Amino acid sequence: VIGLYDSGFGGLTVLRRVRDALPDRDLHYFGDSGRAPYGGRDVHTILDFAEQAVEHLVGRGCRLVVVACNTVSCVALRHLQHRYAGPGSDVRVLGVTIPGAESAVRATRGHVGVLATARTVASHTYVTEIHKLDPSVRVTQLAAPLLAPIVEEGWEDTEIARLAVDRYLDALGPVDTLLLGCTHYPLLMDQFAGRGPTVVDPAPYLAERLVEWLERHPQFDPPGTGALSFSCSGDPERFARLGSRFLGAALPEVHLVAEVGGRLLPGDPDAAPVGQVVRGGR
Amino acid sequence: VIGLYDSGFGGLTVLRRVRDALPDRDLHYFGDSGRAPYGGRDVHTILDFAEQAVEHLVGRGCRLVVVACNTVSCVALRHLQHRYAGPGSDVRVLGVTIPGAESAVRATRGHVGVLATARTVASHTYVTEIHKLDPSVRVTQLAAPLLAPIVEEGWEDTEIARLAVDRYLDALGPVDTLLLGCTHYPLLMDQFAGRGPTVVDPAPYLAERLVEWLERHPQFDPPGTGALSFSCSGDPERFARLGSRFLGAALPEVHLVAEVGGRLLPGDPDAAPVGQVVRGGR
Numbered sequence: 001v002i003g004l005y006d007s008g009f010g011g012l013t014v015l016r017r018v019r020d021a022l023p024d025r026d027l028h029y030f031g032d033s034g035r036a037p038y039g040g041r042d043v044h045t046i047l048d049f050a051e052q053a054v055e056h057l058v059g060r061g062c063r064l065v066v067v068a069c070n071t072v073s074c075v076a077l078r079h080l081q082h083r084y085a086g087p088g089s090d091v092r093v094l095g096v097t098i099p100g101a102e103s104a105v106r107a108t109r110g111h112v113g114v115l116a117t118a119r120t121v122a123s124h125t126y127v128t129e130i131h132k133l134d135p136s137v138r139v140t141q142l143a144a145p146l147l148a149p150i151v152e153e154g155w156e157d158t159e160i161a162r163l164a165v166d167r168y169l170d171a172l173g174p175v176d177t178l179l180l181g182c183t184h185y186p187l188l189m190d191q192f193a194g195r196g197p198t199v200v201d202p203a204p205y206l207a208e209r210l211v212e213w214l215e216r217h218p219q220f221d222p223p224g225t226g227a228l229s230f231s232c233s234g235d236p237e238r239f240a241r242l243g244s245r246f247l248g249a250a251l252p253e254v255h256l257v258a259e260v261g262g263r264l265l266p267g268d269p270d271a272a273p274v275g276q277v278v279r280g281g282r
Numbered sequence: 283v284i285g286l287y288d289s290g291f292g293g294l295t296v297l298r299r300v301r302d303a304l305p306d307r308d309l310h311y312f313g314d315s316g317r318a319p320y321g322g323r324d325v326h327t328i329l330d331f332a333e334q335a336v337e338h339l340v341g342r343g344c345r346l347v348v349v350a351c352n353t354v355s356c357v358a359l360r361h362l363q364h365r366y367a368g369p370g371s372d373v374r375v376l377g378v379t380i381p382g383a384e385s386a387v388r389a390t391r392g393h394v395g396v397l398a399t400a401r402t403v404a405s406h407t408y409v410t411e412i413h414k415l416d417p418s419v420r421v422t423q424l425a426a427p428l429l430a431p432i433v434e435e436g437w438e439d440t441e442i443a444r445l446a447v448d449r450y451l452d453a454l455g456p457v458d459t460l461l462l463g464c465t466h467y468p469l470l471m472d473q474f475a476g477r478g479p480t481v482v483d484p485a486p487y488l489a490e491r492l493v494e495w496l497e498r499h500p501q502f503d504p505p506g507t508g509a510l511s512f513s514c515s516g517d518p519e520r521f522a523r524l525g526s527r528f529l530g531a532a533l534p535e536v537h538l539v540a541e542v543g544g545r546l547l548p549g550d551p552d553a554a555p556v557g558q559v560v561r562g563g564r
Binding site: 034035041042044045048145146149150152153155158159160163164167259260261262 | 543
């Protein structure tokens with residue numbers, strides 16, 4: 001079973017492409033929806049959360065983990081590879097940023113714009129990865145903090161979405177290629193299309209690269225029955241409801257992985273408390 | 283010195299009112315901007331963060347702490363009072379929700395609408411507090427996740443803000459009074475005004491109540507020189523820049539309180555790392 005990890009729902013747009021490209025593989029998706037969004041968090045917090053998520057997926061039997069979240073890939077991928085996929089390990093961790101950079105460099109005529117979370121922009125990882133491939137490509141990044149909430153509200157087809165995309169594209173300036181640096185943004189594809197820049201969603205290219213990678217490294221995941229399974233750290237009902245829009249299909253049962261004392265704790269604790277919560281001393 | 287605590291910048295709209303009402307008091311504001319927004323987090327995480335913030339303020343000499351954040355007040359205030367302000371303690375912790383509920387009940391003719399974060403809505407605390415004061419008042423709550431990012435982008439006076447407010451007010455239905463249940467929303471007052479409902483910002487009433495409270499409990503804060511000081515857990519430069527719009531005035535120096543290993547750590551660590559961060563094993 002291949003594990004996909006995202007801070008919330010967005011990575012389901014990646015899961016969709018991976019399922020299309022690898023219909024016979026078993027896939028398990030973990031969305032850390034109870035702790036999303038990661039964007040405003042300290043990098044060390046993101047590293048902690050990402051370690052816990054990878055350990056959760058490895059504990060479920062995944063030998064191949066795909067970090068579908070741009071923010072996590074940008075700040076934590078190297079750490080995760082160092083910690084879990086070093087020499088002698090039978091686990092591999094792949095991210096979304098190198099496929100993203102490659103697909104942008106393939107598409108561009110010289111000037112790539114990147115829209116992403118503030119944390120992804122601050123990491124400069126997309127700039128670094130694009131310049132590794134072609135130092136002559138100009139890269140302009142911009143944080144677009146309204147776009148993910150617009151998608152989560154289901155307002156992709158509203159005037160609000162159109163105006164927000166207008167503002168962000170105006171602020172990016174005359175780029176010829178637009179890299180969607182957050183897994184929420186493919187749901188805004190209708191708003192981005194026809195505005196001038198070639199729009200690049202890294203997910204289809206990531207799925208293509210994953211097929212090639214598995215041909216070279218078949219030992220990390222045997223073909224299965226195409227089963228999909230899901231876990232999340234937030235409200236599973238909400239996850240299934242919102243997630244279906246990102247996946248483009250209904251989700252089966254979503255298993256709850258609660259966060260207790262800052263750690264992910266598989267199990268099925270009481271429902272989330274309502275109102276004032278008073279804890280005993282410690 | 284009176285301590286004010288918020289998850290980020292929003293509470294500066296409360297500080298502004300407290301300073302106006304109590305011009306001779308020393309005020310220290312702590313914004314947990316490096317861990318904001320709290321909205322999507324687990325309640326136990328919010329309790330942890332709130333404990334750390336109160337301990338930080340008490341450590342700076344505050345005997346009176348005002349929780350200016352609606353989300354924290356709604357889920358954690360009773361816990362904070364139980365833990366820090368119990369019998370025999372010389373510390374008091376006050377929140378924004380009871381003044382908010384009181385000002386809404388004073389204003390309404392029977393139907394209050396509350397716009398707030400998803401976490402505040404889920405807590406039902408505003409419904410509970412309003413019904414304690416008058417069980418006959420109808421309360422309709424709605425999470426408005428776009429409004430805080432619109433304010434943080436500085437887009438309060440745009441068509442995007444107008445359309446988003448339209449949608450949220452339409453979804454609230456025919457309320458006669460609108461309670462602004464998030465400290466960001468007073469910056470959207472021009473958008474909310476003239477739409478029908480009487481708009482209630484809890485902050486001026488909270489400041490009035492604080493003046494009365496200090497008259498009854500002078501031992502918790504002696505008059506000072508009207509000094510303002512600031513600390514935050516995120517980027518202090520960004521805090522000062524964004525914060526000035528919420529305060530309505532330039533901020534003096536902002537002291538950094540870093541989060542390390544999940545705890546607030548007063549000090550002055552290295553600047554935030556850029557790009558991939560690889561930590562050693564543990």
